[in-house]
Amino acid sequence: xxxxxxxxxxxxxxxxxxxxxxxxxxxxxxxxxxxxxxxxxxxxxxxxxxxxxxxxxxxxxxxxxxxxxxxxxxxxxxxxxxxxxxxxxxxxxxxxxxxxxxxxxxxxxxxxxxxxxxxxxxxxxxxxxxxxxxxxxxxxxxxxxxxxxxxxxxxxxxxxxxxxxxxxxxxxxxxxxxxxxxxxxxxxxxxxxxxxxxxxx
Amino acid sequence: xxxxxxxxxxxxxxxxxxxxxxxxxxxxxxxxxxxxxxxxxxxxxxxxxxxxxxxxxxxxxxxxxxxxxxxxxxxxxxxxxxxxxxxxxxxxxxxxxxxxxxxxxxxxxxxxxxxxxxxxxxxxxxxxxxxxxxxxxxxxxxxxxxxxxxxxxxxxxxxxxxxxxxxxxxxxxxxxxxxxxxxxxxxxxxxxxxxxxxxxxxxxxxxxxxxxxxxxxxxxxxxxxxxxxxxxxxxxxxxxxxxxxxxxxxxxxxxxxxxxxxxxxxxxxxxxxxxxxxxxxxxxxxxxxxxxxxxxxxxxxxxxxxxxxxxxxxxxxxxxxxxxxxxxxxxxxxxxxxxxxxxxxxxxxxxxxxxxxxxxxxxxxxxxxxxxxxxxxxxxxxxxxxxxxxxxxxxxxxxxxxxxxxxxxxxxxxxxxxxxxxxxxxxxxxxxxxxxxxxxxxxxxxxxxxxxxxxxxxxxxxxxxxxxxxxxxxxxxxxxxxxxxxxxxxxxxxxxxxxxxxxxxxxxxxxxxxxxxxxxxxxxxxxxxxxxxxxxxxxxxxxxxxxxxxxxxxxxxxxxxxxxxxxxxxxxxxxxxxxxxxxxxxxxxxxxxxxxxxxxxxxxxxxxxxxxxxxxxxxxxxxxxxxxxxxxxxxxxxxxxxxxxxxxxxxxxxxxxxxxxxxxxxxxxxxxxxxxxxxxxxxxxxxxxxxxxxxxxxxxxxxxxxxxxxxxxxxxxx
Numbered sequence: 001x002x003x004x005x006x007x008x009x010x011x012x013x014x015x016x017x018x019x020x021x022x023x024x025x026x027x028x029x030x031x032x033x034x035x036x037x038x039x040x041x042x043x044x045x046x047x048x049x050x051x052x053x054x055x056x057x058x059x060x061x062x063x064x065x066x067x068x069x070x071x072x073x074x075x076x077x078x079x080x081x082x083x084x085x086x087x088x089x090x091x092x093x094x095x096x097x098x099x100x101x102x103x104x105x106x107x108x109x110x111x112x113x114x115x116x117x118x119x120x121x122x123x124x125x126x127x128x129x130x131x132x133x134x135x136x137x138x139x140x141x142x143x144x145x146x147x148x149x150x151x152x153x154x155x156x157x158x159x160x161x162x163x164x165x166x167x168x169x170x171x172x173x174x175x176x177x178x179x180x181x182x183x184x185x186x187x188x189x190x191x192x193x194x195x196x197x198x199x200x201x
Numbered sequence: 202x203x204x205x206x207x208x209x210x211x212x213x214x215x216x217x218x219x220x221x222x223x224x225x226x227x228x229x230x231x232x233x234x235x236x237x238x239x240x241x242x243x244x245x246x247x248x249x250x251x252x253x254x255x256x257x258x259x260x261x262x263x264x265x266x267x268x269x270x271x272x273x274x275x276x277x278x279x280x281x282x283x284x285x286x287x288x289x290x291x292x293x294x295x296x297x298x299x300x301x302x303x304x305x306x307x308x309x310x311x312x313x314x315x316x317x318x319x320x321x322x323x324x325x326x327x328x329x330x331x332x333x334x335x336x337x338x339x340x341x342x343x344x345x346x347x348x349x350x351x352x353x354x355x356x357x358x359x360x361x362x363x364x365x366x367x368x369x370x371x372x373x374x375x376x377x378x379x380x381x382x383x384x385x386x387x388x389x390x391x392x393x394x395x396x397x398x399x400x401x402x403x404x405x406x407x408x409x410x411x412x413x414x415x416x417x418x419x420x421x422x423x424x425x426x427x428x429x430x431x432x433x434x435x436x437x438x439x440x441x442x443x444x445x446x447x448x449x450x451x452x453x454x455x456x457x458x459x460x461x462x463x464x465x466x467x468x469x470x471x472x473x474x475x476x477x478x479x480x481x482x483x484x485x486x487x488x489x490x491x492x493x494x495x496x497x498x499x500x501x502x503x504x505x506x507x508x509x510x511x512x513x514x515x516x517x518x519x520x521x522x523x524x525x526x527x528x529x530x531x532x533x534x535x536x537x538x539x540x541x542x543x544x545x546x547x548x549x550x551x552x553x554x555x556x557x558x559x560x561x562x563x564x565x566x567x568x569x570x571x572x573x574x575x576x577x578x579x580x581x582x583x584x585x586x587x588x589x590x591x592x593x594x595x596x597x598x599x600x601x602x603x604x605x606x607x608x609x610x611x612x613x614x615x616x617x618x619x620x621x622x623x624x625x626x627x628x629x630x631x632x633x634x635x636x637x638x639x640x641x642x643x644x645x646x647x648x649x650x651x652x653x654x655x656x657x658x659x660x661x662x663x664x665x666x667x668x669x670x671x672x673x674x675x676x677x678x679x680x681x682x683x684x685x686x687x688x689x690x691x692x693x694x695x696x697x698x699x700x701x702x703x704x705x706x707x708x709x710x711x712x713x714x715x716x717x718x719x720x721x722x723x724x725x726x727x728x729x730x731x732x733x734x735x736x737x738x739x740x741x742x743x744x745x746x747x748x749x750x751x752x753x754x755x756x757x758x759x760x761x762x763x764x765x766x767x768x769x770x771x772x773x774x775x776x777x778x779x780x781x782x783x784x785x786x787x788x789x790x791x792x793x794x795x796x797x798x799x800x801x802x803x804x805x806x807x808x809x810x811x812x813x814x815x816x817x818x819x820x821x822x823x824x825x826x827x828x829x830x831x832x833x834x835x836x837x838x839x840x841x842x843x844x845x846x847x848x849x850x851x852x853x854x855x856x857x858x859x860x861x862x863x864x865x866x867x868x869x870x871x872x873x874x875x876x877x878x879x880x881x882x883x884x885x886x887x888x889x890x891x892x893x894x895x896x897x898x899x900x901x902x903x904x905x906x907x908x909x910x911x912x913x914x915x916x917x918x919x
C-alpha cells in the first residue's frame with residue numbers, strides 16, 4: 001500500500017469510484033495500472049483489440065463473451081470507470097458484513113454476480129437463456145469433439161431441469177434457483193483475485 | 202511411519218481364544234461321538250498333546266492293534282490362524298449388524314463407542330475365563346492390514362475440488378497445528394511433572410525428550426476416528442474436508458517427529474542442526490510419499506488403459522497398485538498415508554474413464570466393505586487391548602494430559618484461524634472453529650505408535666500407554682457422543698443432500714472459464730490461472746496416454762452427462778413399472794421428456810400427466826411392464842469370461858443412430874402439434890391411448906410420450 005496520493009490524481013473521479021464499487025485505494029491503483037498497460041495506444045480507453053491481445057483470453061472458450069461484457073451495447077470503447085465497474089462484480093462481498101455461520105449474504109451482491117454470469121449466457125439480452133443460447137455456450141466450451149446430438153441432449157436436459165414455467169428457456173429466477181440448491185464452493189460470491197497481497201503480474 | 206516391525210508381539214493371535222470356541226465344537230463332537238461307534242482312538246483331540254499321545258500309543262507295537270479309522274477327527278491346529286481371523290471378522294460384522302437393528306441406540310451413541318465397548322466386553326470375557334488376552338492390536342497388523350483399506354477408501358473417493366480449494370488451510374492445520382500441539386503438550390507436561398519438589402514421585406524421572414515424544418504421539422488427529430464420527434453427523438462439506446484433510450496430512454508430521462524424538466531420546470540432546478534436519482526430513486517424507494503414490498497411480502492408470510478385454514480383473518489393479526504404493530512408501534520410511542491418498546486421487550479420473558461400469562461398482566463396494574470391516578475391527582481391538590494393559594495409572598499424568606490436549610487444540614485452532622482468515626476469501630467463523638477444534642479426535646494410530654516404543658528405552662511406556670488410551674477414550678466417547686447434539690444446537694450448516702445436476706456442472710465449468718478470463722484481464726496469476734494451465738496440460742498430453750481410445754478426447758462434461766444418464770436409466774429399470782419408459786438404452790431424448798427430474802417415480806408421474814385417470818394408468822403400466830420383462834431377460838445370462846454386454850459401451854454407435862431417429866420423429870410430431878384430438882381407436886393401442894389422453898391439452902410432454910411409445914413398440918418388436 002505504498003502508493004502515493006499523486007498517482008491517485010491521475011485517476012478521474014477516484015473517490016466516487018471507490019464509493020461506488022467498494023474497491024480500496026490500493027486496488028483501484030492497481031487496476032488503473034493494469035488499464036494503462038492494456039491501453040497500448042494510450043487513448044485512455046480500451047477497444048476489443050486491446051483485450052484480444054491478452055494471450056490467455058484467446059484460448060478461453062468464452063473469451064469473446066467476457067470481452068463483450070465490458071462493452072455496453074452499442075459502445076465501441078471502454079473507459080476506466082466502466083472497466084472498474086465490471087470488475088467490481090468480482091470483489092468478495094465480505095469486508096463489512098456480519099457472518100453468523102449460515103451463508104446469509106446480502107441479496108443484492110450475490111444477485112448482481114449471478115446477473116453478470118447470466119448476462120454472459122444471454123447474449124441477446126432478452127432476459128432468458130434460450131435453448132439456442134445454451135447450445136452456443138455448450139458448443140464453445142466442449143469444442144468440436146462432441147457430436148451435435150450429444151449437445152442437443154445435454155441442452156435439453158439442462159433446460160428441463162431448470163425450466164419451471166415450461167417456456168423452454170431459463171429465466172434469471174430459475175437460473176438463481178438452480179444455483180441456490182447446492183451452493184458449490186465456486187459460486188461467484190467467493191471469487192476475486194484482486195487482493196493486493198496476492199500474486200503478481 | 203515408523204518401523205512397523207515390532208519386537209515384542211508375535212504376529213499370531215495367541216493360542217487362547219480358540220479354546221473358547223472349541224468348547225462348542227467339543228460339545229458337538231461328543232454328541233456325534235456317542236452316536237457313532239468310533240472307539241477310543243478317535244475321541245476329540247483338544248490339544249496337540251493328545252495327538253502325540255495317540256501317536257505314541259500307536260507306535261508302541263510295530264504291528265499293534267489296528268486303529269479304528271477315525272471317521273471324524275478334529276485337527277484345530279491345521280486351520281487355526283485363518284479360523285481365528287475369520288472369527289474376529291465375523292464378530293465385527295455381526296456387531297455392526299446388531300447395532301443397526303436397535304435404531305435408538307445408533308442414533309445416540311456413535312458406532313465407534315459401541316464397538317469399543319464390545320471390545321472391552323470380549324477382552325473382559327477372555328480375561329475372566331482365565332486366558333491370556335491375545336495381543337490383537339499388534340502394530341504390524343494394524344499398520345499393514347487394518348489401516349490401508351480405510352485410507353485407500355478415503356483417498357480414492359476424496360472430493361478433489363473442495364480439498365484443493367482449501368489445501369492451504371488444511372496444510373496449516375496439519376503441519377503447524379500438529380507441531381504446536383506436540384510441543385505444547387510435551388513441554389507443559391514436562392513442566393508439570395517437574396513441580397512438586399517436596400514429594401518426589403516417579404514422574405520426576407521423565408526426561409524432556411520423552412515428554413516431547415509423548416506429545417508428538419498424542420497430538421495427531423486420527424483419520425479413522427474422525428471418519429467414524431463425522432460420517433454420522435453430516436456436517437457441511439467445508440468443515441468435513443478441513444478436519445478430515447488435516448487428519449490425513451498430519452501423518453507426515455507425526456512420522457518425522459516420532460522418528461526424531463525416538464532417535465534422540467537415547468542420546469539425550471537435540472541440537473539446532475537436528476531440528477533443521479528434521480524440517481528437511483519432513484519435506485522429504487511428505488513430498489516423497491506423494492511422489493511415490495503419484496507414480497503408482499499413473500502406473501495403475503496406464504495399466505487400466507489395456508484392460509478392455511479382461512474386465513474381470515480391473516478392480517484388482519486398483520487395489521494392488523495402491524497397496525504397493527503404501528508398502529513402498531513404508532519401506533523408505535516415507536508417509537504411507539500420503540502415498541495412498543496421492544495414488545488414489547491421481548489414478549481415479551483416468552481409471553474411471555477406462556474401466557467398465559461394473560468394475561467401477563465393484564471397486565466402490567469392495568473399498569467400502571474393507572474399510573468398514575477394518576474400522577470395526579480397529580475399534581474392537583482397541584477395547585480388547587485396553588483390557589489387556591499393561592497399565593500404570595498415574596492421576597496427575599493422565600488428567601494433565603487430557604486437559605492439555607484439549608487446551609492445546611483449542612488454542613491452536615483459534616490462533617491458526619486468525620492467521621488463515623487473512624488469506625481466505627470465505628472466512629472461518631467461530632462456529633466453524635469450534636467444530637474443527639472439537640473434531641480433533643485421537644484414535645488407534647496414537648495407541649499403535651505408543652505400543653511400538655521399546656520398554657527398555659522408555660521406562661514410562663506403560664504410563665504413556667495408559668494416558669494415550671484415556672485420551673482416546675475421552676475423545677471418542679465424550680467428544681464423539683456430544684458432537685452430534687452440539688452440531689444441532691449450534692445450527693451448524695449441514696451437508697446439502699441435493700445431487701449434482703447437469704446445470705450445476707455446466708455452470709461450474711462456465712464459471713471456471715469466466716474467472717480464468719477475468720484473472721487474465723487483471724493480469725493476476727491466481728488459483729484459476731494455474732488450474733486452467735493444469736487442465737490444458739492434462740487434456741493435451743496426459744489424457745492421451747492414460748485413457749484408452751476415444752474416451753481420451755471426451756470432455757469432462759460429456760462424461761458427467763453420460764454418468765448421469767446411466768444412473769437414471771438404471772434407476773428406472775430397477776424401480777420397474779409406473780408411467781415411465783424404462784429402457785436398456787441409456788439416453789433418449791424422449792426419456793428425459795417423461796421424467797424431467799430425478800425425484801421418486803410418483804412425483805414424476807404427477808408432473809408428467811396431472812390428469813391421468815386411474816384406469817388408464819393401469820393399462821399403461823401393464824403395457825410398459827410387459828415390455829420391461831423382455832428387457833430384463835435379455836440381460837440375464839452371462840459367464841465369467843464374457844460379461845453381459847454393457848449397452849453403454851458396446852452398442853454406442855447403434856444408440857446414436859436410434860437417438861437420431863427419435864429426434865427426427867419428434868420433430869415430425871411436433872409439427873403435427875395441434876392436430877391431435879380424440880381419435881376413435883381401440884383402447885389397447887398405447888399410441889392411441891396416449892393420444893386420447895393428450896386430447897385437448899397442449900402438454901408437450903404427452904406428444905413425446907406418444908411418439909416414444911410408438912418408437913418403443915418398434916424397437917421391442919425388433
